[in-house]
Amino acid sequence: MTDRDFSAADYPIAERRPETVRGARGKTLDDLNIEAVAQGELEMEDLRITPQALLRQASIARSAGRAALADNFERAAEMTSLPQDEVMRIYELLRPGRSRGKQDLLDAAETLRRQFHAPQLAGFVEQAAAVYEKRGLFRRRY
């Protein structure tokens, strides 16, 4: 069964398909228990959602008629591979007046595509670049 085969019938996954759930380091739900906490065996990575889980939720959302929500989950799946600083750096670039011009955003898109294998995020940022240029949103405000 692939991530795209998940549908509303498999939801909630933690209840219906708990055996498929993993943390970012591969731990199962059963591995995440109080003894593991007490003995310091867990790291925050073990509590991080995986791209697979997000793609499954995207598939469930799509099956429930929520394509826009599914698209967001798919962008999020790509974003799991971005370190926090990179997430915030690009967020900052997308705010009005932060990029000096269109090229800053196009460079960010290129990084997303090449370094993080995130084509949907890249396309999204490129679209922002086009609109920002048209609307004069690169103007500095402070």
Place this chain on the structure above:
Amino acid sequence: MTDTPSFQANRWRRFDDWDARALRLDKFAVEDPENGFSAFEGAADPEPSLDIVDGRIEVMDGIPATDFDMIDSFVAAYHLDPEIAAEAMAMPSQTLARMLVDMNVPREELTRLARGLTPAKLAEVVAQLNAMELAFAYSKMRARSTPGNQAHVTNAKDDPLQLAADAAVAVALGFDEIETTMRVAQNSWANALACCIGSAVGQAGTLFQCSSEEAEELQIGMAGFTSYAETVSVYGTESAFVDGDDTPWSKAWLAAAYASRGIKMRCTSGAAAELLMGFHEAKSLLYLEARCLCLQRGMGAQGTQNGGIDGAPLAGSMPGGVRELLAENLLAVWLDLECASGNDARHSESDMRVGAKILPYLIAGSDLICSGFGSILKYDNSFNPSSFNGEELEEFLVLQRDFEADGGLRTIDGSSALALRRQAIDALSFVLKDLELAEVDETMKQSVAVASGSKETQTLDSRVITEISRRVAERGITILDVMRALHRGGFRQEVENLLFLLKLRLSGDYLQTSAVVREGRVLSAVNDPNRYQGPGTGYRPSAARRKELADIRDVLNREDVLRFEATLESAEQARIEYRHMGQASPGTDRSEVVVGISPGLGTKFFQTLAGHPLSTLLQTLKRGIEDAGGVMRVVRFAHTADTSFLGLSAARLSGSGIGIGLQSKGTAVIHHRDRLPHNNLEIFSNAPITMLAHYHALGANAAAYAHGDSPAPIFVTGDGEALGARFHARVALIYAIETAMTYDEAVPEEIALHFKEPAHD
């Protein structure tokens, strides 16, 4: 009142009374569409339109694609589905409006069509519905079947101990989500730590957010303290958006960022935000909000917090403003978004306006009826007072009970509230000590546990609180460190509860539309969809939930009434003896007044509703009769417990033809033997405010009637108290008990009163 009243006035004094009402503190604004003061019809609202050529949107709501601002561009790219648009935009608005209130049109059909409708069209459709239709359509269209509610947990000192205690109470009250924010921005990590621990006390699964600066909020979430966010604000004009320092793309980026960290997210928008920011473009509140909501759906947010929010008081100042708030909530659910339906920023000083505003949401149900119910006192609400706050919590519980409407909350009893508060404080205090963040002493713990609000607490110094926050952030303390500390302190259940919620993060189940956690299960629009299709369908409280809704504090029953009366019995026995003298006969004394007492008077009931012992009342009545030259004779009836019939029966036995009917709760009547049962001489029906002086005067008047005089009737005046609400439950129970004591063949019984102590006033 010895002052001579002045009649000098240049206006009707009723206006003074009106001026004194809290309502007059509300300021109302004239409708002025040119300047943005219009709920539904802005001066510059566009006509709905959509031209699609070769699958490309050329014109939307009268604006050519070349002139699109960033909001139009985003809506056109991500909200509008060209495959549905032609069909949906061709439908007359009235047809769509009627479909919204037609229980036979499935919700899915309407959410499908919404994906093909422009902001102006969506606004035009919902504007056609009146307030009742809006509420009905909202009830039909909201995404999740089971209603829920969200609490604010904050305080004026940013006191972590109180935050933990109040979070635990909010969980016990049934809130699905709790939201905190700070008075001092630097305290965010301390707030997050405290609420997170408090929310794990008692039960697992309550979602928690710490409303903070965007980047920091995401960091707090990544450290595992919070599970959702709702601060992703969007605006309906480009200028307002830029002024808010964001764009639809930057906000959509955040939407994906939260999901990528397993954190539930909803956007925030709402009427009048653009007007408050000075960038309204002469558009109506509703049209601008329609743009916001199309954006939110387009960016893939699962839900929204709308319905005014911070702009609610301004929306409420306009004609139709409160109807507009309902309309924009309806738009949210029509667009298939989870809706935390406002009712947070208190829109009025008038309790009555607030109560009226909540009703449609309460009876329609909502994913989160309040997007911030102040679970704390008003002055502790760091978001500003909500529609309902700690002070008014029980009113909300009673409204749920009145309408058998599920507002998501339940009653909490005093002893478990205190135990939960203490447990939360102990757990947090242990963690603070264990992680070397702060030392909490017993006085602080106890003062916070019992305090209603922060004005009453003797707690951590404000510098210590800021230091806790700084250390948590600097040392990179995560939820894992907190759970280990709790485990060392023996707070095993709290660790289990925290772990439960963290594990849910991995499946991503609570990222779906309208997700909350109930009794260990994720409920969302996916597995608990609203399928309302008329009476008998949709959400109905279960038998168990109905019982929970009914279970408020201090509910009277028959046993309570009798138990209370029994506590008075021995004191009355020390004051009076009712001696049974056999069957009563008609009297001949022309000056006598017969007092007919009810079957339970002095046998099961011992004081009036005003609190006068019945012995004192009878002694006072006797003195009143005698002071006016009459003679009192007492007869007990058991064929009736009704005041009028007691009075008339007494009059028929009286030598003067005048009788007094007296019920044990203190209700009395003066009757004449020749009158019809309900056509008495004088009646004293408001027992709760009938004082001994009134009973004295009543006795005197009865004696005067007996002598053939026409005394001035006695008026028992009150201050307009809602006596019915205060007493009717007790009255009905007392009367039912007395009525059950009556029997048809009963004969009147002569009673000789023996007073064991002297009369007193």
